[in-house]
Amino acid sequence: MPQPPEPAADHRAAGPADLVVEGCTALVHDAAGEVAFAEDAGIVVRAGAIAAVTSAAEAARVPAAERIDARGQIAMPGLVNCHTHAPMVFLRGFAEDVPVEEWFNDWIWPVESNLTDRDVELGALLACAEMIRGGVTTFADHYFAMDRVADAVAATGLRAVLGLAYFSSQGPAGRDASLEFALRRAGGADGRITTCLAPHAPYTVTDADLRATARLAREHGLLVHLHAAENREQTETSLARHGRTPVEVLQRCGLLDTEVLIAHGTGLTDDDVALLGRAPAAGVATAPRGYLKFGWDPTPVRALHAAGVPVGLATDGAASNNTLDVWESMALTALVQKSAERDASWATARQVLHHATTQSARVVGLGDRVGSLAPGRRADLILVDLTGPHTQPVHDLAATLVHSARAGDVRTTVVDGRVLMRDRRLLTVDVAEVAAELAPRLAALTERGHGRRIQRYDT
Amino acid sequence: MPQPPEPAADHRAAGPADLVVEGCTALVHDAAGEVAFAEDAGIVVRAGAIAAVTSAAEAARVPAAERIDARGQIAMPGLVNCHTHAPMVFLRGFAEDVPVEEWFNDWIWPVESNLTDRDVELGALLACAEMIRGGVTTFADHYFAMDRVADAVAATGLRAVLGLAYFSSQGPAGRDASLEFALRRAGGADGRITTCLAPHAPYTVTDADLRATARLAREHGLLVHLHAAENREQTETSLARHGRTPVEVLQRCGLLDTEVLIAHGTGLTDDDVALLGRAPAAGVATAPRGYLKFGWDPTPVRALHAAGVPVGLATDGAASNNTLDVWESMALTALVQKSAERDASWATARQVLHHATTQSARVVGLGDRVGSLAPGRRADLILVDLTGPHTQPVHDLAATLVHSARAGDVRTTVVDGRVLMRDRRLLTVDVAEVAAELAPRLAALTERGHGRRIQRYDT
Numbered sequence: 001m002p003q004p005p006e007p008a009a010d011h012r013a014a015g016p017a018d019l020v021v022e023g024c025t026a027l028v029h030d031a032a033g034e035v036a037f038a039e040d041a042g043i044v045v046r047a048g049a050i051a052a053v054t055s056a057a058e059a060a061r062v063p064a065a066e067r068i069d070a071r072g073q074i075a076m077p078g079l080v081n082c083h084t085h086a087p088m089v090f091l092r093g094f095a096e097d098v099p100v101e102e103w104f105n106d107w108i109w110p111v112e113s114n115l116t117d118r119d120v121e122l123g124a125l126l127a128c129a130e131m132i133r134g135g136v137t138t139f140a141d142h143y144f145a146m147d148r149v150a151d152a153v154a155a156t157g158l159r160a161v162l163g164l165a166y167f168s169s170q171g172p173a174g175r176d177a178s179l180e181f182a183l184r185r186a187g188g189a190d191g192r193i194t195t196c197l198a199p200h201a202p203y204t205v206t207d208a209d210l211r212a213t214a215r216l217a218r219e220h221g222l223l224v225h226l227h228a229a230e231n232r233e234q235t236e237t238s239l240a241r242h243g244r245t246p247v248e249v250l251q252r253c254g255l256l257d258t259e260v261l262i263a264h265g266t267g268l269t270d271d272d273v274a275l276l277g278r279a280p281a282a283g284v285a286t287a288p289r290g291y292l293k294f295g296w297d298p299t300p301v302r303a304l305h306a307a308g309v310p311v312g313l314a315t316d317g318a319a320s321n322n323t324l325d326v327w328e329s330m331a332l333t334a335l336v337q338k339s340a341e342r343d344a345s346w347a348t349a350r351q352v353l354h355h356a357t358t359q360s361a362r363v364v365g366l367g368d369r370v371g372s373l374a375p376g377r378r379a380d381l382i383l384v385d386l387t388g389p390h391t392q393p394v395h396d397l398a399a400t401l402v403h404s405a406r407a408g409d410v411r412t413t414v415v416d417g418r419v420l421m422r423d424r425r426l427l428t429v430d431v432a433e434v435a436a437e438l439a440p441r442l443a444a445l446t447e448r449g450h451g452r453r454i455q456r457y458d459t
Numbered sequence: 460m461p462q463p464p465e466p467a468a469d470h471r472a473a474g475p476a477d478l479v480v481e482g483c484t485a486l487v488h489d490a491a492g493e494v495a496f497a498e499d500a501g502i503v504v505r506a507g508a509i510a511a512v513t514s515a516a517e518a519a520r521v522p523a524a525e526r527i528d529a530r531g532q533i534a535m536p537g538l539v540n541c542h543t544h545a546p547m548v549f550l551r552g553f554a555e556d557v558p559v560e561e562w563f564n565d566w567i568w569p570v571e572s573n574l575t576d577r578d579v580e581l582g583a584l585l586a587c588a589e590m591i592r593g594g595v596t597t598f599a600d601h602y603f604a605m606d607r608v609a610d611a612v613a614a615t616g617l618r619a620v621l622g623l624a625y626f627s628s629q630g631p632a633g634r635d636a637s638l639e640f641a642l643r644r645a646g647g648a649d650g651r652i653t654t655c656l657a658p659h660a661p662y663t664v665t666d667a668d669l670r671a672t673a674r675l676a677r678e679h680g681l682l683v684h685l686h687a688a689e690n691r692e693q694t695e696t697s698l699a700r701h702g703r704t705p706v707e708v709l710q711r712c713g714l715l716d717t718e719v720l721i722a723h724g725t726g727l728t729d730d731d732v733a734l735l736g737r738a739p740a741a742g743v744a745t746a747p748r749g750y751l752k753f754g755w756d757p758t759p760v761r762a763l764h765a766a767g768v769p770v771g772l773a774t775d776g777a778a779s780n781n782t783l784d785v786w787e788s789m790a791l792t793a794l795v796q797k798s799a800e801r802d803a804s805w806a807t808a809r810q811v812l813h814h815a816t817t818q819s820a821r822v823v824g825l826g827d828r829v830g831s832l833a834p835g836r837r838a839d840l841i842l843v844d845l846t847g848p849h850t851q852p853v854h855d856l857a858a859t860l861v862h863s864a865r866a867g868d869v870r871t872t873v874v875d876g877r878v879l880m881r882d883r884r885l886l887t888v889d890v891a892e893v894a895a896e897l898a899p900r901l902a903a904l905t906e907r908g909h910g911r912r913i914q915r916y917d918t
Contacts, residue, residue, distance in 0.1 A: 092851075093858035097807045129848035292794035295801035322862035323849055335751035342754035348556045389588035390782055390866075392551075392894045393901060399552035403781035407849075408867035435851045442852055 078137025085317030087123030163198025214254035277307030283363030312363030537596025544776030546582030622657025673713035736766030742822030771822030
């Protein structure tokens with residue numbers, strides 16, 4: 001076991017800390033950036049940032065406004081949900097056991113033409129509750145009425161990377177609105193909100209709009225978050241229609257020269273992976289549950305890893321994925337990657353923890369702010385209880401975390417130094433109240449008799 | 460929604476019931492045996508059996524020694540873990556990220572030569588705690604020192620189908636001991652223990668021993684529980700060495716004429732499936748997590764379904780599977796089957812609930828006793844809380860149960876009418892005490908320097 005890193009020089013001299021976590025085992029990253037565990041550790045938080053990861057004894061001597069006794073628990077960086085449509089929890093279990101074309105054209109896109117701002121806000125609040133309970137501290141969201149999602153983020157205390165989705169079928173207004181939102185809400189919620197541009201996908205946004213998006217991203221220093229090569233069929237259709245893969249389309253449009261977050265990528269070719277490997281700031285979000293459900297290939301994580309492309313964990317929206325459980329995405333990434341490669345020695349527990357921490361932080365453009373427990377990082381951390389019968393005994397802490405622990409084992413969730421859940425009790429959102437307001441709205445929300453849809457899926 | 464079935468005629472006349480569960484939605488099976496839900500239901504329990512599944516109002520009028528207010532909860536048959544090695548939780552996370560040959564030969568089988576009876580009993584107690592917390596009410600176990608497992612079953616209140624495993628390398632003593640155990644402990648723990656014969660597998664037990672096992676099974680009316688066609692390589696090796704698949708070996712040895720529980724079957728051929736379809740009482744247990752982890756094919760559930768062979772859900776042992784979470788096996792069965800068949804419309808939530816209930820009960824030989832909430836069945840039931848943010852809202856109860864709910868949402872577990880967990884509190888086993896006694900034993904248990912192993916894996 002490595003020693004905990006040296007405390008930052010000033011952490012004892014600065015008066016009472018805001019929060020001290022004592023007596024945990026801390027998931028840290030060693031000098032090479034690999035996952036390691038520091039036993040009997042303490043974490044000192046000041047002004048929303050980690051001031052020190054030190055020994056439990058040292059931490060015990062630091063006066064603090066709030067203390068958490070975390071003996072027997074693991075402290076780790078909060079999970080990052082690198083691609084979701086948080087409000088869509090209102091459609092959890094609504095469109096089941098159907099292929100993707102039917103899912104979009106007959107269920108989801110007709111229903112989304114009914115959306116009201118209040119539906120989106122209630123969905124976002126419920127989603128935030130679910131994510132806080134599952135140890136997610138940051139989520140990258142790509143949806144409509146994003147001001148309401150931003151409000152939910154502000155209210156619940158989470159961190160988020162928000163982008164207002166658009167299709168070219170909206171005309172120039174869609175792209176303009178995405179930029180206007182990104183500029184207006186950047187830095188909101190005391191800096192917990194960062195923003196991005198959010199074209200839907202190469203099959204719903206024209207090359208001209210993608211080119212304009214790339215220009216705007218460079219001009220304003222914004223991340224671009226979009227779906228691309230979601231499945232093999234999309235890649236094949238793109239090749240047949242345009243002679244280029246979706247990722248080649250992104251490259252031609254200049255998007256690979258920007259900071260770009262590609263959701264899914266299960267249809268990536270070897271050449272696409274090579275292109276992404278040469279891009280300065282491309283990352284991929286993988287949401288394996290939905291790929292199994294739709295019968296898609298997995299994201300080629302091994303090839304991306306070899307090409308140096310960070311791969312972050314995600315859940316997609318709950319309308320397809322049924323949960324926003326990034327803990328499950330972590331386990332499924334290990335399982336599906338071993339299965340796909342027919343190699344039990346690949347996708348080790350430590351590697352998957354690396355995806356869940358520093359790689360996920362990089363993918364959403366927050367690689368220098370979150371994703372590890374280290375001095376100077378924002379204090380986004382979770383405490384995980386491993387005393388349950390399903391996580392005992394512990395032979396290998398990484399394996400216990402990835403393969404035995406569950407989202408429900410997260411006892412405490414902290415974002416920017418603020419405790420959002422303590423001992424499983426949510427402190428910033430009332431689930432019963434949100435669910436009660438949402439329930440009577442569902443009939444109008446799920447009405448499909450009107451014949452409208454927001455878009456047509458035709459890869 | 461179907462109406463709840465009529466209450467049994469005598470349930471009001473028999474004096475106070477032992478237990479009444481009120482106000483739940485009950486997962487029942489309709490006249491065709493399909494999964495259905497009865498809203499606002501009540502369940503009356505007498506003498507360890509279900510006396511009635513009726514309306515909440517009717518149940519409220521039945522006097523009872525114990526009542527559970529289950530409003531907002533789902534009552535469903537307790538889950539059945541159709542194939543596990545429960546004590547192996549002591550090796551959870553011990554042998555990770557290695558292929559199956561190495562897993563057996565370099566890790567598990569050397570270590571199992573160190574086993575003491577007390578290790579097995581502590582492992583079994585911890586496993587029972589995990590299963591009770593995850594809503595499992597019956598498990599089919601296949602291991603060593605099974606008297607200690609039977610003791611743990613008696614102590615914790617679970618139901619189990621127990622078989623003492625043997626290899627032909629033990630000589631006649633192994634088979635004799637398996638039979639002696641089966642006859643001696645049958646009907647134990649107030650009838651909650653049933654027993655079986657447990658040859659390890661066709662690659663570790665000779666044809667002569669398998670033939671003798673089939674004879675003994677017929678003579679004593681015993682189920683036979685064994686591993687077969689665990690993976691494709693085993694089938695190929697068997698064909699190369701013997702000119703027959705593992706299932707053809709079972710058939711020639713007479714085992715397909717007995718009640719037989721085949722674990723895994725991921726290497727089944729189409730002809731094997733046809734053979735099983737013609738067998739009078741063959742069932743297959745599928746434990747999908749481990750197959751992903753080892754890079755094996757999935758069990759061919761669709762073909763088995765078409766051939767009329769029941770498929771039950773299982774976890775295998777935690778040394779390979781990391782958990783005894785049958786809830787996860789249920790979700791993974793849906794996901795992996797959709798993925799393997801590349802058909803999102805296959806393995807619907809309702810079908811998978813059917814596997815989890817009546818099919819699993821049949822596979823372990825308890826098809827007439829457990830697996831559904833119906834008058835006359837043993838009162839093995841669980842109450843599941845769907846008020847958490849990750850299970851709200853509910854559009855489709857089957858989908859919510861399979862794809863959104865988690866083992867940790869089980870609030871109450873009842874076996875034979877006795878409450879083993881109430882509101883997440885275990886009533887029959889002290890996890891901290893068991894874990895504390897187990898921890899200092901692990902160094903001796905996992906010592907591999909002695910060069911012994913209980914068997915060699917060579918398919």
